[in-house]
Amino acid sequence: MHRFYFIQDFEPYFYPRGSLYSLAEDTYRFGFTHLALGQMVARTLAREVGVESITVPFGNDTNAYRVIGGARRSGVVFFARPGTDRRGYELGRLALQAFHALHPEQKIHIYGSKVTGWGIPLTQYGSLTPAELNDLYNSTIAGLALSFTNITLVASEMLAAGNIAVVNDHEFSRTVLTNPEAHWAPPTPSALAxxxxxxxSDPHILERSVRAAAATGPSWADTQAEVAKHIEEAVTCRT
Structure with missing residues (x-):
């Protein structure tokens, strides 16, 4: 039997250096054929573990996330994921508190987990369906899309809906997210704010929104086709 390992992120980075880090890292030495989702994963596997992988494109759901004609935009949005430090929740909270001081007129929309103790007005939604998320992205100007390992899906989904994603600037994210309208910033509260x-405040935000939605990149259908092709090729060669 040919064994494949579909790797969506470099999972040792989910833990401090120690037992769990080492055990997660060792899974990449089992001898499977590695299918790496995006260049960040492939390059990190090579650098950190010294193993090869086949890279498949990091896609985007271009069916669910798109611009809705006539939508009016105001405010910003953030996917809150407390307890998952690589998604930058605490950094996002501090940045949005600083942003509120600069722009108290702009509503801050939070989805994902319900949060407390921020000390500023929030509009909270909890979990949303893709259709509801697309509506939220279309009704807001910008979004905070933070990740410190592989890029978050949120960034490309916001951009596909014409929402300008503000992303923490790091080589991991830049390797995968190529939309020219993504707004990169150092990962500090003041810089993100x-x-x-x-x-x-951009007077040309509507034009920028259109450009963002037009530069969506590969779809998940492209990723699926690549994964299927590599599996079929490997199985055919082995048999």
Whole structure:
């Protein structure tokens, strides 16, 4: 039997250096054929573990996330995921508190987990369906899309809906997210707050929104086709 390992992120980075880190890292030495989702995963596997992989494109759901004609935009949005530090929840909270001080007129929309103790007005939704998320992205100007390992799906989905994603600047994210309208900022509360401020204050934001939605990149259908092709090729060669 030919064994494949579909790798969506470099999972040792989910843990501090120690037992769990080492055990997660060792799974990449089992001898499976590695299918790496995006260049970040492939390059990290090679650098950190010294193993080869086949890279498949990091896709985007271009059916669910798209611009809705006539939608009016205001405010910003953030996917809150407390307890998952690589998704930058605490950094996002501090950045949005600083952003509120700069732009108290802009509503801050939170989805994912319900949060408390921020000390500023929030509009909270909890879990949303893709259709509801697309509506939210279309009704807001910008979004905070933070990740410190592989890029979050949220960034490309926001951009596909014409929402300008503000992303923490790091080689991991830049390797995968190529949309020219993504707004990169250093991962500090003040820098992220200023980046959000620059986006909501941009007099040409409508044109930028259109450009963002037009530069969606590969779809998940492209990824599926690549995965199927590599599996079929490997199985055919083995038999």
């Amino acid at each position: 200023r980046a959000l401020s620059a986006v909501v």
